[in-house]
Amino acid sequence: xxxxxxxxxxxxxxxxxxxxxxxxxxxxxxxxxxxxxxxxxxxxxxxxxxxxxxxxxxxxxxxxxxxxxxxxxxxxxxxxxxxxxxxxxxxxxxxxxxxxxxxxxxxxxxxxxxxxxxxxxxxxxxx
Amino acid sequence: xxxxxxxxxxxxxxxxxxxxxxxxxxxxxxxxxxxxxxxxxxxxxxxxxxxxxxxxxxxxxxxxxxxxxxxxxxxxxxxxxxxxxxxxxxxxxxxxxxxxxxxxxxxxxxxxxxxxxxxxxxxxxxxxxxxxxxxxxxxxxxxxxxxxxxxxxxxxxxxxxxxxxxxxxxxxx
Numbered sequence: 001x002x003x004x005x006x007x008x009x010x011x012x013x014x015x016x017x018x019x020x021x022x023x024x025x026x027x028x029x030x031x032x033x034x035x036x037x038x039x040x041x042x043x044x045x046x047x048x049x050x051x052x053x054x055x056x057x058x059x060x061x062x063x064x065x066x067x068x069x070x071x072x073x074x075x076x077x078x079x080x081x082x083x084x085x086x087x088x089x090x091x092x093x094x095x096x097x098x099x100x101x102x103x104x105x106x107x108x109x110x111x112x113x114x115x116x117x118x119x120x121x122x123x124x125x126x127x
Numbered sequence: 128x129x130x131x132x133x134x135x136x137x138x139x140x141x142x143x144x145x146x147x148x149x150x151x152x153x154x155x156x157x158x159x160x161x162x163x164x165x166x167x168x169x170x171x172x173x174x175x176x177x178x179x180x181x182x183x184x185x186x187x188x189x190x191x192x193x194x195x196x197x198x199x200x201x202x203x204x205x206x207x208x209x210x211x212x213x214x215x216x217x218x219x220x221x222x223x224x225x226x227x228x229x230x231x232x233x234x235x236x237x238x239x240x241x242x243x244x245x246x247x248x249x250x251x252x253x254x255x256x257x258x259x260x261x262x263x264x265x266x267x268x269x270x271x272x273x274x275x276x277x278x279x280x281x282x283x284x285x286x287x288x289x290x291x292x293x294x295x296x297x298x299x300x
Contacts, residue, residue: 002184002226002299003140004160005268005275009182010297012280015166018180018287020295023243027137034165042137046228048298049246052237062246066255069294070174075165089135091232096143098150110151112201119203120269 007033021069023048023061027078037072039065041081044091050083057083160272172257172293179256180292181263182283183242184299185221187211197236199224206269210282212262218244223300226268241300260290266297 003026010020014036021037024030025045030038041048041061050058061081068079085091093100101109145156170177188195192204202224213219221242223235239245244263250256264286266279287295 001268004272005184005266005270005279006182006297006299008160008272008275009266009280009283010295011162011166012276013284013287013295014168016284017168018284018292018295019168019170020297022297022299024299026140026299028139028141029159032141033160034162036165036167040137044229044232046223046233046235046300047240048300049240049243052233052240055239058239058243058246059249062243062250063255065296066174066250069296070170075167085232089132091229092136092138093134094231095138095140095229096147098143098146101150106150113151116201116203120206123204123206124208124269 003029004033007035010035019069021065021072023065027080031076031078034076036075036077037068038078039068039081040078041083043083043085045095047085051085170294174256174294175254176257177293178258178260178291179247180260180287180290180295181215181242181244181247182266182295182297183221183263184226184266184268185223185238185242186225186265187213188220188222195222195224196234198230198234200230201225201227203269206267207265208267208269210267210279210286211265212286213265215244215248215259215261215263218242218248221265226300228300241298243296243298247296257293260287260292262286262290 003024007030013020023039025043025048027040050061186207193202195205205225
């Protein structure tokens with residue numbers, strides 16, 4: 001949801017005269033919404049600004065985002081960072097993938113989700 | 128010639144999420160925001176002279192609302208529901224336990240992976256960007272499209288203008 005939220009915000013800022021760039025890891029959500037400029041890093045969610053404990057990766061990610069910001073020729077410009085997650089790409093098969101979950105795991109997730117929803121609701125209503 | 132594995136593509140998060148909640152028993156699939164027109168504003172000045180705003184979805188650490196990481200389970204009690212701002216002169220203690228990042232493959236141990244403020248401070252020192260806006264801003268995420276577009280986005284615009292920001296970098300988790 002984070003990616004969708006910032007996509008909506010980027011559109012609003014841009015429509016009101018402030019150029020934007022999004023640094024993110026969920027390509028489909030951002031492009032489906034439609035944003036002016038997007039630096040896509042093909043890394044697990046949580047690493048929009050580069051790999052953990054890797055100052056070089058983080059510096060390169062920011063520099064690329066700045067270059068996208070200053071040089072994008074038109075709206076819907078996506079640039080994909082060349083950076084990779086260490087080891088192979090099998091991490092991509094795990095996130096929220098029901099094809100990899102047992103019925104017991106699914107039932108457990110349903111229970112967890114109901115609890116999380118209730119907490120979020122009471123917190124939101126108290127906010 | 129050897130191709131990359133078929134699964135080595137950007138994760139289709141919308142499809143995964145749709146299938147996931149259907150499997151959990153929730154019908155009526157979520158409708159993701161989708162527009163055919165996209166606004167575009169060219170830069171008015173080079174970045175070396177620009178004042179840069181930073182917008183994050185991370186949350187300030189809040190004592191008393193449970194485990195916020197690193198490596199914490201999803202913690203809805205750590206969510207926030209109003210735009211917040213704080214100084215860019217120091218680096219605050221921000222966490223991401225309130226959102227759905229990849230908890231299997233990353234542990235949220237290094238805040239620089241979701242909040243590039245320290246790197247932006249260096250970019251000011253090196254002259255790569257003109258300045259940082261005096262404040263960064265936090266955007267709430269557990270919102271309807273309408274609340275984000277009609278309440279939070281205008282508030283963030285107001286704060287960016289107040290700070291004299293020329294451009295904005297947005298970093299979701």
